[in-house]
Amino acid sequence: MVSEIRNNKHCQCPVEATLEVIGGKWKPIILWQLRTEKLRFSGLQQSMQGISPKMLTKQLRELEEDGLILREVYPEIPPKVEYSLTEFGMTVLPVLEALCKWGVKYLGRECVLDKQ
Amino acid sequence: MVSEIRNNKHCQCPVEATLEVIGGKWKPIILWQLRTEKLRFSGLQQSMQGISPKMLTKQLRELEEDGLILREVYPEIPPKVEYSLTEFGMTVLPVLEALCKWGVKYLGRECVLDKQ
DNA sequence: CAGGATCCGGACCGATACTG
DNA sequence: CAGTATCGGTCCGGATCCTG
Numbered sequence: 001m002v003s004e005i006r007n008n009k010h011c012q013c014p015v016e017a018t019l020e021v022i023g024g025k026w027k028p029i030i031l032w033q034l035r036t037e038k039l040r041f042s043g044l045q046q047s048m049q050g051i052s053p054k055m056l057t058k059q060l061r062e063l064e065e066d067g068l069i070l071r072e073v074y075p076e077i078p079p080k081v082e083y084s085l086t087e088f089g090m091t092v093l094p095v096l097e098a099l100c101k102w103g104v105k106y107l108g109r110e111c112v113l114d115k116q
Numbered sequence: 117m118v119s120e121i122r123n124n125k126h127c128q129c130p131v132e133a134t135l136e137v138i139g140g141k142w143k144p145i146i147l148w149q150l151r152t153e154k155l156r157f158s159g160l161q162q163s164m165q166g167i168s169p170k171m172l173t174k175q176l177r178e179l180e181e182d183g184l185i186l187r188e189v190y191p192e193i194p195p196k197v198e199y200s201l202t203e204f205g206m207t208v209l210p211v212l213e214a215l216c217k218w219g220v221k222y223l224g225r226e227c228v229l230d231k232q
Numbered sequence: 233c234a235g236g237a238t239c240c241g242g243a244c245c246g247a248t249a250c251t252g
Numbered sequence: 253c254a255g256t257a258t259c260g261g262t263c264c265g266g267a268t269c270c271t272g
Contacts, residue, residue: 013144013219014215014216014217014218014219014220014222015144015145015212015215015219016141016219017219017222017223018215018216018218018219018222019139019144019215021222023139024244025132025244025245028129028131028132028135029129032131040253041253041254041255042253042254045254050246051246052245052246053254054247054255054256054257055244055245056255057254058244066222073254076253077252078253078254079252079253080253080254081254081255091218091221092218094214095214095215098210098211098214099130099131099134099135099211099214100130100131102130102134102207102208103129103130103131103132103133103134104130105207106130106133106134106137106182107130107133109183140264141264141265156233156234157234158233158234161234167265168265168266168267168268169234169235169236170235170236170237170267171264171265171266172234172235173234173235173236174265189234192233193233194234195233195234195272196234197233197234
């Protein structure tokens, strides 16, 4: 199923595959929020300024399909759903940190250029 | 200029900024191709199965704006243009390798799942 | 050779309203 | 509370044709 999606998008290349998984607009933030704690849907929504429920749902489902996060539903009224990183999901954190580190360098460099 | 683009896309976050820079569909491949050698437009086009000239141009211009690659025009007829990595562009290679490494893990895991 | 111009479908993504 | 449904705008990216 997941591989079908991948194949549709011609993702033989590991780099592209990774970008498909974590490259979604909100996915890095979601993963980062879940790094230290389980969060509920509303918790995530609040911690991410202004994301629409539709988008949040979509990104969460994709991350779940890709095995990075776990979705736990508690059969209660009102409903309660908790999201957390899987073990595999945690393996992506160093990648995010690498991206972040380079991003800092890039943004800093950009400012220098702007001042010239 | 670059920062305006960035700001339009709300890129305060270093991770997102990085993804904007290298997240383009063909950009990782371009950067990877230029890792070891200068290449001409046609050379790049051949090494990347089926990219249209429009897209290649666009991605190259963006990478140039972001300071990752250098565009050298030789005033000849017929025209000759060579693309190469800048020093700054080389600093992104380890990031690509991190993405690649995790991608291999992800794709391998995916195959395992598919066989079950 | 290295692209620019144009057209177009579809994906991405936001806003809003509604529901079990 | 945790979503779904619907609408609509923007942009990505491919195909095709054209040019200095």
